[in-house]
Amino acid sequence: MQEDSRPVFLNLFQIRLPLPGIVSLAHRVSGVLLVLAMPLVLYLLMLSLRTPDDFRSVLECLHSPLFAIVLLCVLWSFWHHLLSGIRFLLLDIDIGLGRTSSWQSALVVLVAGILAALLSLLGIML
Amino acid sequence: MRSGLQGFRAWLLQRLTALFLVLGSLLLLVLMLCPPADNYESWKAWMEQPLTIVAIGLFSISLVLHAWVGVRDVIVDYVHPLGLRLMVLALSAVYLLGNLIWLLWILL
Numbered sequence: 001m002q003e004d005s006r007p008v009f010l011n012l013f014q015i016r017l018p019l020p021g022i023v024s025l026a027h028r029v030s031g032v033l034l035v036l037a038m039p040l041v042l043y044l045l046m047l048s049l050r051t052p053d054d055f056r057s058v059l060e061c062l063h064s065p066l067f068a069i070v071l072l073c074v075l076w077s078f079w080h081h082l083l084s085g086i087r088f089l090l091l092d093i094d095i096g097l098g099r100t101s102s103w104q105s106a107l108v109v110l111v112a113g114i115l116a117a118l119l120s121l122l123g124i125m126l
Numbered sequence: 127m128r129s130g131l132q133g134f135r136a137w138l139l140q141r142l143t144a145l146f147l148v149l150g151s152l153l154l155l156v157l158m159l160c161p162p163a164d165n166y167e168s169w170k171a172w173m174e175q176p177l178t179i180v181a182i183g184l185f186s187i188s189l190v191l192h193a194w195v196g197v198r199d200v201i202v203d204y205v206h207p208l209g210l211r212l213m214v215l216a217l218s219a220v221y222l223l224g225n226l227i228w229l230l231w232i233l234l
Contacts, residue, residue, distance in 0.1 A: 031196045038225045046232045048166075049173055055166040082151055085144055092141065123158070 020106040026113075027084040030077035037074045063125055075120050080113035136195050143192035150185040179233045190226045194219070 009015070017025065044061070047054040061067050087109050090096055096105045131139070163169035172178060197218045205211040 028196075028200065031193075032200060035193050035197060035222075038222075039228075042225060042228050042232065045229075049170055049232065052166040055169065078151075082148065086148060089141065089144060089148075120158075 018103070019110070020102050023084050023087070023106040023110055026080055026110070027088070030081040030084075033073065033077040034081060037077065040070075040074070068121065068125065071124065072117060072121050075124075076113060076117035079116040079120070080109070083109045083113050083116070131195070131198075136198075140192060140195040143188045143195075146188045147185070147192055150181075150188070153181075173233070182233060183230065186226055186229050190222050194222055197222070 012025075044058050048058045049055075062071065087096070087105050090105075091102070096102055163172045198215065201211060201214050201218065205214050
């Protein structure tokens with residue numbers, strides 16, 4: 001492969017992404033987090049079915065304040081990926097392509113994802 | 127880089143599995159709101175029903191396919207040396223399939 005002399009600028013912290021861009025980046029990040037969370041989810045599932053004591057341990061873990069951060073990350077990843085994914089599917093069929101409507105839908109998805117994550121965390125912990 | 131799953135096919139597979147996963151996720155949410163079990167015995171019994179096992183199995187196969195397309199996109203975007211890229215792709219495939227097999231073991 002020939003050396004490419006075109007300039008490259010990939011410093012994510014200096015690039016000012018528009019809101020839909022942030023939502024898109026978060027979609028990718030949440031996807032990766034979900035994939036990384038698979039073994040954790042499977043482990044909890046396995047424990048919950050093994051013995052009654054293990055089942056209780058899983059419930060205790062889900063209610064523990066220490067685990068809440070991990071749980072929140074996984075929940076947010078799920079919700080954001082789901083909601084921004086639906087937004088992308090709609091964009092695929094040409095719904096919401098305009099500049100303002102795509103900005104608005106990006107905002108809705110971003111906020112709804114965070115709210116849904118917080119709500120589901122509360123739902124699980126209470 | 128050539129592979130069996132290219133361009134439009136990968137895109138379509140990702141979208142089709144996405145639709146199936148959206149439906150499955152909605153079902154999952156409904157179940158979380160009205161849980162079919164609240165103790166170990168009823169939970170185990172529910173998870174041993176054929177319908178539950180088939181549904182979860184289908185959902186997971188769809189999930190692994192969907193995740194594979196996504197993970198492959200990410201790897202192709204950020205891992206450029208060909209040898210390293212192939213290794214990371216192979217490890218990711220092993221990881222995803224390993225998770226799937228573990229799930230099937232848990233269910234059965």
